[in-house]
Amino acid sequence: MLSVPGLDNRYLQQGSSLLRKMSQLQRIAIASSQLQQGQILLTKEQQHYLGRVLRLRESDRFIAMDGQGKWWLSQLAGEQARVLEALLVETELPISITLMVALPKGNGFDEVVRCCTELGVTCIAPVLSDRTLLHPSPQKLERWRRIAAEAAEQSERSFVPTILEPVTFNTAVSVNQTIHRYICEARGEYPHLNKVLSGISDEIIIATGPEGGWTTEEIENAIAFGFQPVSLGRRILRAVTAPVVALSLITAACEV
Ligand code: SAM
Numbered sequence: 001m002l003s004v005p006g007l008d009n010r011y012l013q014q015g016s017s018l019l020r021k022m023s024q025l026q027r028i029a030i031a032s033s034q035l036q037q038g039q040i041l042l043t044k045e046q047q048h049y050l051g052r053v054l055r056l057r058e059s060d061r062f063i064a065m066d067g068q069g070k071w072w073l074s075q076l077a078g079e080q081a082r083v084l085e086a087l088l089v090e091t092e093l094p095i096s097i098t099l100m101v102a103l104p105k106g107n108g109f110d111e112v113v114r115c116c117t118e119l120g121v122t123c124i125a126p127v128l129s130d131r132t133l134l135h136p137s138p139q140k141l142e143r144w145r146r147i148a149a150e151a152a153e154q155s156e157r158s159f160v161p162t163i164l165e166p167v168t169f170n171t172a173v174s175v176n177q178t179i180h181r182y183i184c185e186a187r188g189e190y191p192h193l194n195k196v197l198s199g200i201s202d203e204i205i206i207a208t209g210p211e212g213g214w215t216t217e218e219i220e221n222a223i224a225f226g227f228q229p230v231s232l233g234r235r236i237l238r239a240v241t242a243p244v245v246a247l248s249l250i251t252a253a254c255e256v
Pocket residue numbers: 183184185186187207208209210211212213214230231232233234235236237238239242
């Protein structure tokens with residue numbers, strides 16, 4: 001866990017209880033490259049944020065997170081921060097979940113990214129399906145990644161989910177090799193997602209469609225690539241609700 005030379009290991013065993021006591025501390029995201037020999041070299045923006053926005057003073061403590069699973073209790077020291085100790089964070093799910101979402105119209109995807117990050121998603125793959133109405137600008141990807149980072153921070157996750165560049169649905173289904181692959185289909189006699197989730201201990205991919213639903217060809221293509229169609233219940237959920245429901249069911253099944 002500890003990757004910073006010269007730090008005290010004693011606290012690591014007590015990590016999670018220590019963390020609970022630290023829930024009042026402010027958290028900021030840093031790049032791993034900013035950490036050098038037990039010091040965090042703060043950027044001008046981070047100095048401004050800590051000093052002017054959060055009103056921290058010299059020697060005040062905060063938590064630095066690298067978004068890749070590492071958290072450090074840190075202490076402000078001028079333009080740098082001193083790392084006091086590494087923290088053990090245990091907020092991640094025991095399995096990896098990739099959510100493939102046909103982009104909903106408007107800003108609906110913002111909410112999908114935010115909610116599914118809170119729920120513990122590992123990777124979000126926005127896809128352009130036959131009935132997708134939105135064709136996002138390159139700035140949208142930046143925005144979604146920022147939303148994921150903020151949501152991961154607020155829900156005290158140690159990892160920030162990866163948001164992939166949008167690709168066509170047919171490309172996305174063909175490149176994934178994960179064993180457990182499901183596609184949510186609102187109509188038809190398919191098993192409920194609840195019924196197929198037992199015994200998954202590694203990775204899962206789940207796909208949800210756009211407002212107009214998947215085309216028959218898309219469902220057939222997904223099945224040809226090993227996706228199993230599943231139901232989320234008897235009611236038709238909105239395109240932004242379905243991913244949240246799917247994620248909730250998966251987290252409930254795999255988290256004890
Ligand atoms: N217009 C489609 C129709 O009438 O069949 C409904 C599409 S729904 C608004 C958007 C997506 O959410 C669907 O493509 C599916 O992936 C998912 N979805 C919504 N309700 C669902 C349900 N009850 N079971 C499985 N998937 C569902």
